[in-house]
Amino acid sequence: MKCIKCKGKAQIKLPQHNSRFCKTHFIEYFHNQVSKAIKNYRMLNKDDKVLVAVSGGKDSLVLWEVLNQLGYCPDGFYIDLGIDDYSRQSENTCRSFAQQRGLDLHTVSIPELMGGLGIKEISRKTRRNPCSVCGLIKRYYFNHYALNKKYNVIATGHNLDDEAATLMSNLTRWQTGYLSRQSPVLPKNHPAMVKKVKPLHRLTEKETGSYAVINRIPYIYEECPLAEGARSILYKKTLNYLEFYSPGTKRQFYLDFLKKGKYNFKDSEQANLTSCNTCGQPTTLETCAFCHLIERLEVKKQVLS
Amino acid sequence: MLVKVEIPPYKEHQFERGMKVNKILKELQLNPESVIVIKNSELLSPDDWVEKDDEISIRSVISGG
Ligand code: SF4
Numbered sequence: 280m281k282c283i284k285c286k287g288k289a290q291i292k293l294p295q296h297n298s299r300f301c302k303t304h305f306i307e308y309f310h311n312q313v314s315k316a317i318k319n320y321r322m323l324n325k326d327d328k329v330l331v332a333v334s335g336g337k338d339s340l341v342l343w344e345v346l347n348q349l350g351y352c353p354d355g356f357y358i359d360l361g362i363d364d365y366s367r368q369s370e371n372t373c374r375s376f377a378q379q380r381g382l383d384l385h386t387v388s389i390p391e392l393m394g395g396l397g398i399k400e401i402s403r404k405t406r407r408n409p410c411s412v413c414g415l416i417k418r419y420y421f422n423h424y425a426l427n428k429k430y431n432v433i434a435t436g437h438n439l440d441d442e443a444a445t446l447m448s449n450l451t452r453w454q455t456g457y458l459s460r461q462s463p464v465l466p467k468n469h470p471a472m473v474k475k476v477k478p479l480h481r482l483t484e485k486e487t488g489s490y491a492v493i494n495r496i497p498y499i500y501e502e503c504p505l506a507e508g509a510r511s512i513l514y515k516k517t518l519n520y521l522e523f524y525s526p527g528t529k530r531q532f533y534l535d536f537l538k539k540g541k542y543n544f545k546d547s548e549q550a551n552l553t554s555c556n557t558c559g560q561p562t563t564l565e566t567c568a569f570c571h572l573i574e575r576l577e578v579k580k581q582v583l584s
Numbered sequence: 585m586l587v588k589v590e591i592p593p594y595k596e597h598q599f600e601r602g603m604k605v606n607k608i609l610k611e612l613q614l615n616p617e618s619v620i621v622i623k624n625s626e627l628l629s630p631d632d633w634v635e636k637d638d639e640i641s642i643r644s645v646i647s648g649g
């Protein structure tokens with residue numbers, strides 16, 4: 280198996296592109312895909328202050344690495360979710376990655392901010408699914424922290440598989456509002472909102488995983504012990520099944536949705552975006568979901584320094 | 585060869601002969617789109633040959649949550 284660029288030994292096969300690449304040309308291909316995403320959606324400028332949300336998993340660390348290589352000088356942001364060993368290991372992984380590359384890692388701790396409670400405890404106390412409270416809390420602090428520290432873009436490691444699985448989930452339930460909003464860029468729609476971008480949305484999990492191994496980026500590949508994700512994993516496996524028999528299906532499904540499908544769906548919610556009467560962050564309600572959660576937990580919210 | 589599947593329930597498989605990576609995945613009914621195969625920290629391609637005495641690991645690339 281030979282690299283289609285240099286005829287050297289190919290290290291990776293990409294049936295969806297009918298391509299095979301050696302290490303060097305795979306890295307070149309990967310960076311090109313990220314650059315293309317950034318350019319197509321005007322995600323970043325070289326003078327933007329960029330914060331990369333990192334979890335210790337492959338996608339976010341790969342994103343941090345690539346943005347750094349492409350000259351965007353991103354800082355990392357890790358949220359300690361207080362999920363026992365898993366959170367400790369994840370944080371250490373992010374720390375050593377940052378240290379090795381001389382990058383800045385910012386961290387906040389949910390137990391410190393929320394009266395000693397981790398995600399598990401919060402989920403139990405509120406009788407809500409852990410991933411749903413976790414998502415809500417992470418989104419809140421990403422935005423809050425970035426705004427406080429004057430970052431103007433938050434980059435997350437969502438890949439093609441994440442986005443395609445979300446699309447499939449939204450389609451099977453005809454969530455027309457979500458469909459109209461699903462995008463590689465979420466613009467600054469409110470003075471207290473920071474723009475969010477997904478520069479890996481053109482690359483599959485297989486590609487980000489391969490990139491991590493080829494570039495010797497140590498990452499946590501154990502799943503979070505609270506991962507309920509049964510449904511999103513089911514969608515991913517289904518898409519990979521189709522992909523196996525018909526290479527290119529997954530890419531086409533998602534990228535063509537962005538090009539040809541999305542504009543057919545109307546969004547009714549975004550128009551009603553206002554400021555939370557308690558914290559000032561953007562919300563479609565009077566009090567935002569995060570402040571409701573804090574109220575229910577009866578904890579005193581700590582202010583970020 | 586020893587194949588460590590680093591996906592719960594973390595099974596290990598022993599094969600008595602050398603094989604291509606492709607064939608190993610087929611034997612274990614794993615979708616090549618969902619996993620990466622590693623030998624001594626190096627990524628293996630589907631066409632790479634794995635010797636009878638080698639040890640490899642297979643990692644899922646699917647993340648949940
Ligand atoms: S799997 Fe769920 S609980 Fe665990 S980090 Fe992801 S969203 Fe949070």
Ligand SMILES: [Zn+2]
Binds near residue numbers: 282284285300304
């Ligand atoms: Zn090459």
Ligand SMILES: [Zn+2]
Binds near residue numbers: 556557558568569570
């Ligand atoms: Zn609020």
